[in-house]
Amino acid sequence: MxxxxxxxxxxxxxxxxxxxxxxxxxxxxxAGKVIPKSLGSLGLPPEDLTRHIAWDIGAEAVARGLSQALDAPLVLQRYSRLAYDCNRPPESPDAMPVVSETTRIPGNENLAPEARLARIRGIYRPFHDAVSRFLDQRAAEGAASLLVTMHSFTPTYKGKRRHLDLGVLHDRDARLADLVLGLAGRLKDIVVKRNEPYGPEDGVCHTLNLHGGARGLYHVMLEIRNDLISHEAGQAQWTARLAAILAEAVARIFPPTTVRMRSSS
Structure with a gap:
């Protein structure tokens, strides 16, 4: 094959x-909107490949900003979620969606098992294997780890307006989400909600459960409304806002006398 x-x-x-x-x-x-060359354009016009259906607009920029502000490592996935959505397991219909929002994805229709397997082996497995190796290495070094997955969402979905700025998502383990919700709730200029615009019932907690839940790590998924971070000023504002929240969360979870910081050398 x-x-x-x-x-x-x-x-x-x-x-x-x-x-x-x-x-x-x-x-x-x-993070990315690249389509593997072997898949062509998935039958879509160029403008569709720049829309939110192809990637999380602004999420990479904020994630990179947070990496710099917190001096934290960041793992990015560079191919479009239309080729493979790495926040879905291989058995999920949404892993290679036939319809995204209201848009048909012709290149994902009637995929043969061999074609599905090629995407699983080419994108999904390498990405999650890399995350696992990275977390295993940190554990072997005795370094503490706390997982934060970064996403963005559309202000309107299928004609329905979403009335929030930041979603704080979790599945069974709400420890970090509860802390982030409490800290973000102090901010009076944004609307923050738990498990919106998606929740675990929508299958969006795959990465959290696979890497955070299985290891017993604190973990949370952050969803920012994409029109707020589609430009540099908004990206900088949200980077500063979330960096302060996450720094405070780290200080509460890992007091300086109990956490072993990883060497940056």
Whole structure:
């Protein structure tokens, strides 16, 4: 079976600030909008490949800002979620969506098992294997880890307005989400809600459960309304806002006398 990615296309994973000493490990599964060359345009016009259906607008920029502000490592996934949504397991219909929002994805229709397997092996497995190896290495070094996955959402979905600025998502383990909700709730200029605009019933907690839940790590998923971070000023504002919240969360969870910071050298 031919592989999904050509030798000149590069791996799905980019690790930023790998040796960052912060306990925070940032993950951005929907950072990129690149379509593997072997898939063409998935039958979509160019304008659709820049829309939110293809990637989380602004999420990578805020994640990179947080990586710098917190001196934290960041793991990015560079291929479009239309090719494979890395926040979904292989058995999920949404892993290779036939419809995204209200848009048909012709290149995902009637996929043969071999074609699905090529995407699983080419994008999903390398990305999550890289996250696992990274967390295993930190654990072997005795470094504390706290997972934060970064996402964005559309202000309107299928004609319905979403009345929030920041969603704080979790599944069974709400420890970090509760703390972030309490800290963000102090801010009077934004609307923050728990498990909106999505929740665990929508299957969006795959990365959290796979890497955070299985290891017993504190973890949370942050969803920012994408029109707020589609430009540099908004990205800088949200980076500063979330950096302060996460720094305070780290200080409460890991008092300086109990946490072992990873060496940045």
């Amino acid at each position: 031919r592989g999904l990615l050509r030798p000149d296309e590069g791996e799905p994973v980019i690790v930023v600030n790998e040796n960052g000493p912060s306990p925070v490990v940032l993950i951005c599964e929907h």
